[in-house]
Structures are given as structure tokens and as C-alpha cells.
Amino acid sequence: MRKYLNEARLFLIGLPVFLWTLIPIWHLTVLSFSPKDDVTAGTWLPSQFTVQNFEIIAGQKHYYLNHFWQQFGNSLFIAVVAGLLTLLIATFAAFSISRLKTRGGSVVMNFALATYLIPAAFLAVPMYKVMGQYGLLNLQWSLILAMVTLASPYAIWVLKQASDKLPYELDEAAIMDGATPLQILRLVYLPLMKPSLVAIGTYALLLAWNEYLYAFLLLSKDSDVTLAVALGHFLSADDSPWNLLMATGLVYALPPAAIYYAFRKYMVGGLTAGATKG
Amino acid sequence: MLMRASTLTARTALDSTAATGHKRFNSWQMWGALLLVPYVLVFAVFVIYPVVYGLWVARNPESYARLFQDPVFPRTVVNTLIFLLVGVNLKFLIALGLSGFFVQQKRWIQALLLLFLLPWAIPSIPTILSFRFMLNPEWGLINNTIFRLFGIDGPGWLTEPTLAFASSVLVHIWKSLPFWTLILITGRLAIPTELYEAASVDGASRWQQFRFITWPALATLYLTSTMLSMVWTLGDFNSVYLLTGGGPGDQTHVLATLGIRYLRIDQLDLAMASIVMAMPLVLPLVIFMVRRLAAGEAKLAH
Numbered sequence: 001m002r003k004y005l006n007e008a009r010l011f012l013i014g015l016p017v018f019l020w021t022l023i024p025i026w027h028l029t030v031l032s033f034s035p036k037d038d039v040t041a042g043t044w045l046p047s048q049f050t051v052q053n054f055e056i057i058a059g060q061k062h063y064y065l066n067h068f069w070q071q072f073g074n075s076l077f078i079a080v081v082a083g084l085l086t087l088l089i090a091t092f093a094a095f096s097i098s099r100l101k102t103r104g105g106s107v108v109m110n111f112a113l114a115t116y117l118i119p120a121a122f123l124a125v126p127m128y129k130v131m132g133q134y135g136l137l138n139l140q141w142s143l144i145l146a147m148v149t150l151a152s153p154y155a156i157w158v159l160k161q162a163s164d165k166l167p168y169e170l171d172e173a174a175i176m177d178g179a180t181p182l183q184i185l186r187l188v189y190l191p192l193m194k195p196s197l198v199a200i201g202t203y204a205l206l207l208a209w210n211e212y213l214y215a216f217l218l219l220s221k222d223s224d225v226t227l228a229v230a231l232g233h234f235l236s237a238d239d240s241p242w243n244l245l246m247a248t249g250l251v252y253a254l255p256p257a258a259i260y261y262a263f264r265k266y267m268v269g270g271l272t273a274g275a276t277k278g
Numbered sequence: 279m280l281m282r283a284s285t286l287t288a289r290t291a292l293d294s295t296a297a298t299g300h301k302r303f304n305s306w307q308m309w310g311a312l313l314l315v316p317y318v319l320v321f322a323v324f325v326i327y328p329v330v331y332g333l334w335v336a337r338n339p340e341s342y343a344r345l346f347q348d349p350v351f352p353r354t355v356v357n358t359l360i361f362l363l364v365g366v367n368l369k370f371l372i373a374l375g376l377s378g379f380f381v382q383q384k385r386w387i388q389a390l391l392l393l394f395l396l397p398w399a400i401p402s403i404p405t406i407l408s409f410r411f412m413l414n415p416e417w418g419l420i421n422n423t424i425f426r427l428f429g430i431d432g433p434g435w436l437t438e439p440t441l442a443f444a445s446s447v448l449v450h451i452w453k454s455l456p457f458w459t460l461i462l463i464t465g466r467l468a469i470p471t472e473l474y475e476a477a478s479v480d481g482a483s484r485w486q487q488f489r490f491i492t493w494p495a496l497a498t499l500y501l502t503s504t505m506l507s508m509v510w511t512l513g514d515f516n517s518v519y520l521l522t523g524g525g526p527g528d529q530t531h532v533l534a535t536l537g538i539r540y541l542r543i544d545q546l547d548l549a550m551a552s553i554v555m556a557m558p559l560v561l562p563l564v565i566f567m568v569r570r571l572a573a574g575e576a577k578l579a580h
Contacts, residue, residue: 013379014390021394024452027419028408042422089320092313102310106572108318113571115325117506117564119513121534122556125541125549126332127324134323149324152317157571181309210401213515213538231403232520242411249404260399261392 083205
């Protein structure tokens with residue numbers, strides 16, 4: 001009896017959590033599969049299940065979706081390049097600070113940590129102006145570089161923590177065999193760091209794919225912007241086709257959601273490792 | 279003879295080790311510096327210069343005078359403080375409670391945890407827009423349901439300034455609650471279960487177990503996380519901008535959206551001034567957190 005009472009009490013917590021989490025996502029999904037007339041009906045289920053919205057998206061048959069595939073490609077390109085660049089820069093920095101014990105490395109680490117803690121929306125204001133001065137405004141490279149700037153600090157921090165845990169005897173053994181620093185990086189360090197590198201690459205990739213504010217500040221041409229910005233464009237008119245917007249949103253949200261679930265153990269690991277010890 | 283030869287070889291070997299050792303040291307420092315260059319460049323070009331430039335733009339006291347004359351500004355400051363003090367703390371109280379719920383190893387609870395992570399796993403734009411549409415006072419899902427159930431018109435979720443702002447706070451909590459709950463779950467999982475077993479043998483109540491075992495073990499993590507979240511929440515542009523756009527009547531802005539609003543109407547000095555005004559709040563948090571994260575890292579290295 002007591003067992004059932006306990007279970008019932010847990011259920012009383014579980015049910016609101018379930019509803020709270022899922023209602024907005026349910027709403028998003030339902031509208032994605034609803035015909036146009038349902039948009040203002042405010043119903044929990046589509047009056048008629050349809051994939052028409054997705055056909056319109058795939059065929060780019062709407063004013064807001066004229067550049068859908070181009071924008072999807074832009075999002076992908078920017079996310080992949082930002083992910084790879086972050087990985088490269090952060091791996092070099094972490095290897096240098098943690099394994100080569102470069103003088104001044106801890107200073108660089110502290111500056112990186114401070115950058116990690118600057119609210120992104122604050123840095124966006126001067127960064128926008130400075131990108132204009134550099135002549136990068138409206139070029140996709142400006143967004144890529146901005147994302148690398150935002151992603152590197154956390155990437156370096158996590159990679160440095162992981163590096164510190166590798167035994168130094170490995171480096172010493174390699175040195176005895178006459179290995180140069182670059183050989184150690186390539187032959188000893190990179191293979192051992194693989195799990196962390198995968199996690200950090202994913203982190204930077206998703207950060208760039210999900211970014212809205214920097215993307216809408218730095219890019220403007222319809223054929224240049226990312227999907228995130230294109231979704232924001234729907235809001236410019238009062239009579240927005242919300243079912244199309246939600247369907248596009250669903251297409252945009254699925255890839256990162258899948259990746260997040262695949263890597264969620266890595267994603268949360270770095271931050272908690274530091275925070276619990278602090 | 280043989281012995282001499284061997285000592286000789288040993289000597290030359292020693293000398294050459296010393297020599298390569300010296301060379302090695304130099305080449306290691308050189309490579310170390312070289313490998314740091316890419317990040318230092320990114321940092322200098324895209325962090326240091328923009329920050330210095332921004333502060334230079336905001337050097338004029340007149341900008342601050344104009345900022346204070348803008349009727350939107352005081353409201354924005356109050357909103358930002360409410361967002362941080364009420365929003366973040368509410369989020370953490372819920373996260374603390376939910377982490378106790380999700381830490382239980384029942385199968386349905388673990389399945390629910392996977393669902394619960396969805397808001398964190400999905401990009402925020404589509405879900406915030408879903409909220410925006412759901413909360414639409416005229417034809418949104420929520421008010422339609424209220425009308426169907428009770429036959430009354432629901433409140434103006436996004437047209438009433440106070441409610442619109444509260445909705446932004448809720449959307450923010452919806453989005454970032456899973457992440458912080460997950461952090462607190464890992465914190466709770468690190469507490470040895472023997473402590474709880476011993477406590478229940480001694481007849482300790484649930485509250486006593488929380489008070490004397492869970493809270494002392496979680497307190498540091500809880501406070502560190504709360505502060506981290508406060509800094510990041512200051513930069514939460516999406517929850518406000520995509521839900522209310524700062525409206526109605528510019529009454530739901532926070533500093534993050536106000537700065538961008540000034541930037542969009544080409545008032546860079548006001549944008550920077552409003553950000554500088556947040557510095558007394560940001561800098562202590564940043565300095566404190568850098569120390570804490572760097573110290574935590576040092577401990578981990580041992």
C-alpha cells in the first residue's frame with residue numbers, strides 16, 4: 001500500500017513535468033502537420049493530417065522559403081567550418097598549454113575563461129561594428145569567425161582538462177625515442193584525445209547551427225543567411241503562414257536534437273567536472 | 279681499452295643528451311608559442327579589439343545622460359534584475375527539486391528524463407516561436423483551450439506588459455531548466471548512498487536527510503551554477519526578443535535586447551553605454567567564476 005502511495009506521489013510530479021516539457025513541442029509538431037485553415041483554430045490535434053507543408057518546403061514554393069535549400073546549406077556549411085576551425089584552434093592551444101607547458105599559457109587560459117563568461121549578446125554589439133571595420137560584414141566568414149570566437153574558450157578549457165589527465169610518461173617515452181612536439185601531437189596526443197575532440201567538435205558545430213543573434217546581425221542577403229535567420233523572417237509579417245514556419249522549424253530542429261542525444265554524456269561532462277570540483 | 283671506449287661513448291652520449299635536452303627545451307617553447315598563436319589572434323582580433331573599441335565609443339558621459347533620459351531604460355534595468363534574481367533563482371529551486379526526482383532509478387522516471395531534455399536539445403528559435411503562437415491571446419492554443427473549457431476569454435499573455443514579461447521568464451526557464459537539472463543530478467549522484475542508508479536506519483526524516491546530507495554536498499555546485507547561469511542569462515537575447523520583441527510598448531526589454539535595439543537604430547554609443555551599465559553586475563561574477571573554474575581545474579589536474 002505504501003509503495004503505491006509513493007508511486008502515486010511520484011506520478012503527481014511526473015505528470016506536470018511531462019506536460020510542461022512537451023506542450024510547446026507538441027504544438028510545434030501538430031502545426032507542422034496541419035493544413036493552413038487549422039492555424040487559427042488553436043486545436044490540440046490537426047483537423048486533417050497532412051505533409052503538404054513539407055512538400056512546400058522541399059519545393060521552395062513559398063515566398064519565405066524561396067531559398068530554403070540554400071539556407072539549409074548555409075547553416076550546414078557555417079556549422080561544419082566553425083566546428084572544424086574551433087577544433088583546430090582549441091586543440092593547438094590545449095596541447096600547448098597542457099602538454100608543452102608554454103610560458104604564459106595559464107594567462108591565455110584565464111582570458112579564454114573570461115571570454116566564456118561574457119554574455120554573448122553584449123559582445124555582439126561591438127563585434128558587429130568591428131566586423132564592419134574589417135570589411136567582413138555580410139560575408140559568411142564573419143559569422144564563422146564569430147562562432148569560433150564564442151566556442152573556442154569552452155573548447156580549450158574542456159580539452160585542457162582532458163589533456164591534464166593523460167599521463168606524462170607517454171610524452172617522455174616518445175621524447176626518448178626522439179619525437180618532436182609535432183610528432184607527439186599527431187601520434188600520441190590526438191589518438192588519445194579522440195573522445196573529447198568528438199565532443200568539442202559537436203559542441204561548436206551545434207553552437208553555430210543554433211545561433212540566431214549573431215547570424216541576423218552579421219548576415220543580411222536572403223541567399224546568405226542561415227535557416228535560423230530565415231525562421232525569424234517569418235515574423236516580419238502579421239499574416240505569417242505559421243504552419244509552414246513550424247514545419248521549417250521542425251526540419252531545422254531535428255538534426256541538432258539527434259546529435260545532442262547521441263553525445264549528451266560528453267556534452268555535459270566537461271562543465272560538471274569543473275563545477276563539482278570548484 | 280674497451281673500458282675507456284665505453285666510458286667515452288657514455289660521455290659523448292651524455293653530452294649529446296644534454297645538448298638535445300637544451301635544444302628540446304627551446305624547440306618545445308617555440309612550438310608551444312606557435313600553437314598558441316591562432317587562438318591569441320582570434321582573441322585579440324574578435325574579443326580585445328571590439329571590447330576596447332566599444333568602451334572607447336562609450337567614453338562620453340553625455341551618452342549616459344541620454345541613456346537615463348530614455349524612458350525605456352529604467353524599466354529595462356528593473357526587468358533585467360527581476361529576470362536574474364527571480365527567474366534564475368526560481369529555475370534553480372525547481373532544478374534542485376527535480377534533480378531529486380530524476381535521480382531515482384525507476385525505468386519510467388529515466389524515460390521521462392530523456393523527454394525532459396528535449397527543450398535543451400532543440401534549438402531555441404522554433405520552440406520559442408511555438409510558445410509565441412501558443413500564447414497568442416486571440417487564436418493561440420492556450421486561450422482557445424481556456425475558452426472551450428470555461429467559456430471565458432483568457433488573459434493577454436503577450437499583450438499585457440507584466441504577463442508578457444513573465445512569459446519570457448517562463449520561456450527562459452523552459453529552455454534552460456533541463457541543463458541545470460542535469461548538472462544537479464550529476465552532483466546528487468556523486469553523494470555516497472551509504473550516507474542515506476545510515477540516515478534512514480537512524481530514523482532521519484526526508485527533510486533531515488536533505489538538510490544534513492544532500493544540501494551540504496550540493497551547496498557549492500548549486501551556488502556556482504546559479505552564478506554561471508546569472509551571467510549567461512544576462513546574455514539571453516532570444517527568450518525576450520523572439521517572444522515579445524521587447525513589446526508591448528518597449529516595456530519587456532532586458533539589457534541584452536535593449537543593446538541590440540540601440541544598435542539597430544544606429545545608436546552605438548547608447549548600445550555600449552547600456553552594456554557598460556551592466557558591468558558592475560558582470561565583472562564581479564566573471565572574476566569570481568574565472569577563479570573558481572581555474573581552481574577547480576587545478577584540483578582536477580592532481
